[in-house]
Amino acid sequence: MTGNAAPGVSPGVPQRALRADAQRNVGALLEAARAVFATAGVDAPAKEIADLAGVGVGTLYRHFPQRSDLVKAVFQHGVDACADAAPALAAANEPGAALEQWLRQYTVFVGTKRGLAAALHSGDPAYGALPGYFMRRLEPALASLLDAAIAVGEIRAGTSARDLLHAVANLCMPVPDEGPAYSQRMVALLLDGLRFGATSQPPP
Amino acid sequence: MTGNAAPGVSPGVPQRALRADAQRNVGALLEAARAVFATAGVDAPAKEIADLAGVGVGTLYRHFPQRSDLVKAVFQHGVDACADAAPALAAANEPGAALEQWLRQYTVFVGTKRGLAAALHSGDPAYGALPGYFMRRLEPALASLLDAAIAVGEIRAGTSARDLLHAVANLCMPVPDEGPAYSQRMVALLLDGLRFGATSQPPP
DNA sequence: AACTATACGGAAAGACTTTCCGGTTAGCAA
């Protein structure tokens, strides 16, 4: 074997830094894919994404050899953004408000992924690792906000971060003929249910 | 409009009886699709299904104008079979055994639908009505078995049929590199948890 | 037995993904 000594990078990452134009194109492709997936779903034609990014399909397929690679990259990007937002929100807000804002952002994220959640559970091995990544990154992020809000008494204890992530994701999924506003309303409802002093009467 | 007075049939059902050969072909197609979906997933090529059924693709597309129509038909067939099996099982077995056998059959059904659950939640309006159909048929069927088993004291109360349907479906979904046996084991575990005095004796 | 509405099969058209390759360019060295 050739002695290609690379620093400790994750598998799949090229050993050599990308050329500047290639870096630009990868960024443009990710951004374009995010936009197209959000409006046209994850099954949108590759050409549409390439056009929006201002590159040819050849370029798209060089950086993301399979459609699923692009989908994965966009998904991980979104998960990372959500996870990384938690500390900043916690630093800038009261615990309750931080939690609320984070959930709002998370709801938007999930909402832009119609059809992606389906792909995740499709059994396609290409997506096998994503649910794990999702939980690994998001659960600690939400848990920190949740614990803080519980600690100051704004939110009642007894609901795990994991359950809440799932609940919100499911809440945002099914209903046809409903826009993102619906999801936000339902999630707000759920959050109210977590508060102390919620105004609605609990079921018997 | 032409006065095409048909008896009260559901929309989409042809008013006139199919010719005998056409009826045979529809049956063969449904059976072939069931088999192919179970082994190759719902994204298997239409030609594969047509070949197995011994017909041309033209025939397939005449009876099921879109791929999704075939998927829907197979799914509803399976749901119906599950739902209709409940009374017979209840009549021929002790309540606890009937519940156990029904859950086993349901587990197999869910297991043959890898990728279909994904399609259901894909946001594709073609499948919009299916989750509702699923619950409408299966919840009463399971509820009757569950209630009977609770009534004779074999199963503890406190778990709804709806929750159990969801739980089993989720249990059977994710894990890669695991066969149907895994699902059966997990579901058996879940069922043991519902029993009074669970003994953890492995099933035959 | 003849007739006709209905159904059949498979070729062809369309759409999308993925591969390939000749031309172009960023980054480096002198």
Added chain:
DNA sequence: TTGCTAACCGGAAAGTCTTTCCGTATAGTT
């Protein structure tokens, strides 16, 4: 700055799958 070359780019072409179309065959009727 100039020249060199590895890396990159774009789009045409190939491969795959869905869906349409139409000439031929047949079930059911008179």
